[in-house]
Every structure is written in C-alpha cells, then in structure tokens.
Amino acid sequence: MKDSIAQVLGGEAEVRSSSQESKVEIRDLDALTKKSDIAAALAKQYDFDEGKVKVRSIRPGYSESQIAVISLRLTIGKVVTKGGVVRIGWTICKIKERGGLPRCYRCLENGHIASKCLSRIDRSGCCFKCWDQGHKAAQCSNKSACFVCAAARRKDMI
Structure with missing residues (x-):
C-alpha cells in the first residue's frame, strides 16, 4: 500500500508506513x-x-x-x-x-526521533511553549504559541 501511495503522489510528499x-x-x-x-x-x-x-x-x-x-x-x-x-x-x-507520536528533539516535528532526523533545520534551542530561541519551556514566561504560526513568523524555523 505504501508503494502504491508513493507512486500516485510522486515526489510531492514523503510516504512512510506506520509501525505495527x-x-x-x-x-x-x-x-x-x-x-x-x-x-x-x-x-x-x-x-x-x-x-x-x-x-x-x-x-x-x-x-x-x-x-x-x-x-x-x-x-x-x-x-x-x-x-x-x-x-x-x-x-x-x-x-x-503509550499514546502519541514520538517527537524529534532536533527539528521538533512529530513522527520520528533525533537519531533518524533528516531535516536540515536544527530547532533544538527552541522553547516548546513559545518557540523562541535561547530558553526552555520550564523558564518560559511568554504566551503559548502554535508551532505553525511561529514558523510563519520566523523564517529561520522553516
């Protein structure tokens, strides 16, 4: 099934199968x-x-x-x-x-872990709460932000 979907999509998207x-x-x-x-x-x-x-x-x-x-x-x-x-x-x-997808601590995206990360972007210095650089969520006093919105605001996250 994975191969069939990959063939239909061509190079438009990466197709991965879920673990059994x-x-x-x-x-x-x-x-x-x-x-x-x-x-x-x-x-x-x-x-x-x-x-x-x-x-x-x-x-x-x-x-x-x-x-x-x-x-x-x-x-x-x-x-x-x-x-x-x-x-x-x-x-x-x-x-x-155990629910949820694994999160990569390098690019901060879901679905894989850092040792298998293929992203060129390293977001490991970002806060999980507000997505700004230089601090961690435990010390964050900023308002919570959506990752997609923060990425659109800051071009270095894309």
Missing part, C-alpha cells in the same frame, strides 16, 4: 526488577513467547519504583493493555498503552 508495534508503559515496578523479569512475567501471564517483548527502557518512578516502556506486536499489545495489570514478582503493576 504497540508501545506499552508498565508502572509500579519494584526497584530491583530487571528487563528479563518483565519479559518473563508478561509472557507467562498472557501466554506468548518471551522473545516478542522488547523492553525499551526502565527509568526511576516515584517512591523507589520503576517505569518500563516496552514494545509488543500490535495484536499482543492490545491484549496486554486490555488486561491492565501484570504480576511481576510480588508486585502487581499497571499497564497502559
């Missing part, structure tokens, strides 16, 4: 939980092969807990998120689908 993976977030993990523990627990509880779980990251959460982001095939991801919980060791952890 579901990103899932697991919260309330024990501080000692490892990637292998997560894969084993999910595979056992939802009856699939451990190799189908890709643990992308584990980061600290609140109160000495951890949060993991995993990738699963779309069909398995729907089953897992519908279940809502997984028992990992002695802990019952909450599962939810």
Whole structure:
C-alpha cells in the first residue's frame, strides 16, 4: 500500500508506513526488577513467547519504583493493555498503552526521533511553549504559541 501511495503522489510528499508495534508503559515496578523479569512475567501471564517483548527502557518512578516502556506486536499489545495489570514478582503493576507520536528533539516535528532526523533545520534551542530561541519551556514566561504560526513568523524555523 505504501508503494502504491508513493507512486500516485510522486515526489510531492514523503510516504512512510506506520509501525505495527504497540508501545506499552508498565508502572509500579519494584526497584530491583530487571528487563528479563518483565519479559518473563508478561509472557507467562498472557501466554506468548518471551522473545516478542522488547523492553525499551526502565527509568526511576516515584517512591523507589520503576517505569518500563516496552514494545509488543500490535495484536499482543492490545491484549496486554486490555488486561491492565501484570504480576511481576510480588508486585502487581499497571499497564497502559503509550499514546502519541514520538517527537524529534532536533527539528521538533512529530513522527520520528533525533537519531533518524533528516531535516536540515536544527530547532533544538527552541522553547516548546513559545518557540523562541535561547530558553526552555520550564523558564518560559511568554504566551503559548502554535508551532505553525511561529514558523510563519520566523523564517529561520522553516
């Protein structure tokens, strides 16, 4: 389908296919939980092969807990998120689908990450709130602005 659409559009636009993976977030993990523990627990509880779980990251959460982001095939991801919980060791952890597209921190556009960015423009110094250079959103006291409107106002963002 991607090739057919690309052929019809010609060089007018870039055509990309969406991933057939579901990103899932697991919260309330024990501080000692490892990637292998997560894969084993999910595979056992939802009856699939451990190799189908890709643990992308584990980061600290609140109160000495951890949060993991995993990738699963779309069909398995729907089953897992519908279940809502997984028992990992002695802990019952909450599962939810991770929404939204990834955002590139280089060009600030959605749909890809900085390591795969093909844009010639580097907007990494821009504020996410007002889109001005030289400060970050945490320190911004300016009024919120739309990225498209700010880009039209400033030619260096295009």
